[in-house]
Amino acid sequence: MEAEDESTNTTQVNVLSDPFLRIRERMNSKIAELSGRLGFLAKEKDVLGLGKGLRKVSQAPTTSLVNESRIYGREQDKEKLINLLLSYDYVSGNNVSVITIEGMVGIGKTTLAQLIYNDDKVAQHFELLVWVYVSEDFDATRVTKTILESVTATVCDINDLNFMQAKLRDRVKGKRFLFVLDNLCNENYHDWNLLQAPFQYGAGGSKVVITTRNTTVASIVRNLPTYCLQPLSGEATWLLILEHALGNRDPISVRNVEELDKETAVRKCHGLPLIAKALGGLLRHTVF
Ligand SMILES: Nc1ncnc2c1ncn2[C@@H]1O[C@H](COP(=O)(O)OP(=O)(O)O)[C@@H](O)[C@H]1O
Ligand SMILES: [Mg+2]
Known part of the structure; x- marks a missing residue:
């Protein structure tokens, strides 16, 4: 009986000592999932090159109206x-x-x-x-x-x-x-x-x-x-990820936000706003 109590306490202590462990793990696995989904980009010999091999990607028609609430880094x-x-x-x-x-x-x-x-x-x-x-x-x-x-x-x-x-x-x-x-x-x-x-x-x-x-x-x-046109800067990419991950919420008020692995997330986006938005959207649905 005593031993059982002890192990329960140990588990609690571990969770409390790194309460963000799970959130970090989930985020990293989501980034990996996203990288897989967007493999057609990552597989490019030079991901920052100018589109060779991407010709079959179909796009929705565009209009002259900007459809983003915020544009970063341009x-x-x-x-x-x-x-x-x-x-x-x-x-x-x-x-x-x-x-x-x-x-x-x-x-x-x-x-x-x-x-x-x-x-x-x-x-x-x-x-x-x-x-x-x-x-x-x-x-x-x-x-x-x-x-x-x-x-x-x-x-x-x-x-x-x-x-x-x-x-x-x-x-x-x-x-x-x-x-x-x-x-x-x-x-x-x-x-x-x-x-x-x-x-x-x-x-x-x-x-x-x-x-x-x-x-x-x-x-x-x-x-x-x-x-x-050059890729977005790391900072602009990060702001875009956060916007789509958090919506209108102030980052300061959102618990755990400082635990997001900024460096990995930004690196995986290669400065492409399309990927930054997709990653932010995934995090919104799965982490926050
Ligand atoms: N600087 C930026 N800040 C925020 N969102 C952006 C920015 N640049 C592009 N986006 C968004 O990223 C997506 C892809 O951008 P888009 O202009 O369609 O790329 P491209 O025309 O090069 O394929 C769009 O949803 C767009 O709204
Ligand atoms: Mg376009």
Whole structure:
């Protein structure tokens, strides 16, 4: 009887001496699980490379609206790109500058493009602003139609590319525009040339911003140096994990939060906000 009491006491003492042991173990196993689920990224030879082998990842369409309550660690990227957008490009001699934002899936290209598209200075600078989500199966007619409908604010019933391009040319003529083509994957030079033909009629200072995970696409379409988006910093990654793990709760008020293994969690995310969000979400459901 005495021995039994003793062993019970010992167990209690162990648990009390490291009350966070289980939470740490669970968190580490969740991180391992997540790493497995996102193996398609981790298996990349160079996980921070630019998307080779990731072409089959399908994505939901995007819009110009930022859908995150908080964006972490992109202040400098935003500032640099906005400066580029507001400047004239005398170097290339083109009326229309094509800027590519390049980086692997989930690094935050679309989010950054949304941030600059919605900036007040940018909105004031351009007369026409259009956001187009370009799906995997690129179609010049569809993209042209989306742009035309957006600049005319009317539905276009005629699907003839020639007709639509002529209309678009008339609409952009002498106007300073910003078109964002989000997620362009098509490597065909002819398709790009076809699509951008009416763009050339825009006023000087017009810009086309293209997000792509494909280096070849970037080299085909751009006429300014590409903007290679870098992974998030460790601190920004951590803040993003915490936001999704804790929701609106103040970290100070959440028990055990200081026991999370910050270093491991941040390392596993490779600076990709897509993974940081997924990890935070998993922790929210399983740990807190
Ligand atoms: N800096 C950031 N702060 C917070 N969330 C971000 C940030 N960058 C991206 N995200 C979120 O991460 C996910 C992936 O970002 P996204 O812009 O779609 O990546 P990409 O276009 O490069 O594939 C999205 O859910 C987005 O809202
Ligand atoms: Mg994207």
